[in-house]
Amino acid sequence: MAAVPGLTPTTLPADAVEVGRVQEAWGIKGWVRLHPHSASADVLLGARHWYLCPPEGRYARGFDAFTGVVGLEVEEVKPHADGIVARLAAVADRNAAEALKSARIFVSRADFPDTGNADEYYWVDLIGLQVLNREGVELGTVRDLLPTGPHSVLCLEQTEGDKTVERMIPFVSVYVDRVDLPGRRITVDWQPDY
Template sequence: MLPGLESSGLPEDAIEVGRILDAWGVKGWVKILPHSASSEALFTSVRWFLQPPEAKHRPGFDAFAGTVILTVSESKTHSDSVVAKFEGIDDRTPAEALRGARIFVPRSAFPKAGKDEYYWVDLLGLNVLNREGVALGCVRDLMATGPHSVLCVEYTDEGQTLERMIPFVAAYVDGVDLPGKTINVDWQPDY
């Protein structure tokens, strides 16, 4: 196992927030692809839980097995990604070995969302209903399009699983009820 890694279990409320893309520089930094347009969850947690990449993404990964914890000594935004430095990893070779590792942080470490702000992970699985009470499907993913996010809503029609896209903006979203697990929208099934 690489230096600086400590074996651990994954917290019950762990959320995958990114993936290590590659080494960054020669002093042990890594470049990270965050799974969200906002990287606040990465910046607020000083201990990240890492798991190996799925085998199809990086066959032969051998930096570690299971779940490990790394302590983040420094992290910052760089261009369209995040770069981070871990305690105990001081040169490029061990940083390269982490390529593909998945990064998790406990949901409890996320900063509190502002009024009418939601973490994508909290929207996944919510049922989408229009103003007439028609069920439009279930949120399976979100997509960042630049100016706004788009709900990717999965539904079934005549035995086929299909997807509809609904812009996640106030013009179409009437409200989000997290406890009720619903999103109410001004959207018709035939849009």
């Protein structure tokens, strides 16, 4: 695999979020097929500037298109069949597109589209928030979210003495009273011994 000429080295913005990866070349004119990390591809479809990073783990073998971070303008991106395809600046032909296979795609959090609903949140905004119950008892910090089909579940982690306690709370209005993003906290109707 050869390096792609014309890619400009840069740095990731402080608010960069990994949203997908390049799956493979698509066609002969430099398009790539994408694998989004989310069921909703709104971020990939809406952002006009992407940051590509080399792959990690099993995807890294044989990748030498670039090292570090490169920034690319998105010329066109669209849904196609059961996936998403994109044409990126500086990726002129199939060979250049093939060289990007498995590259990780990052987007600045500032480029995410508005959810359009005060009760909808991006998971990336919830991770790291403190969770307290109505009585002010700390239940932990959001470590992850778990999709379960009908709703998501907050996965909390808290250190109590010399042990780590994990809790899971359904992220539904029955249990979640308030999400305060600026205050970095979530208030819930939940007890420590549940």
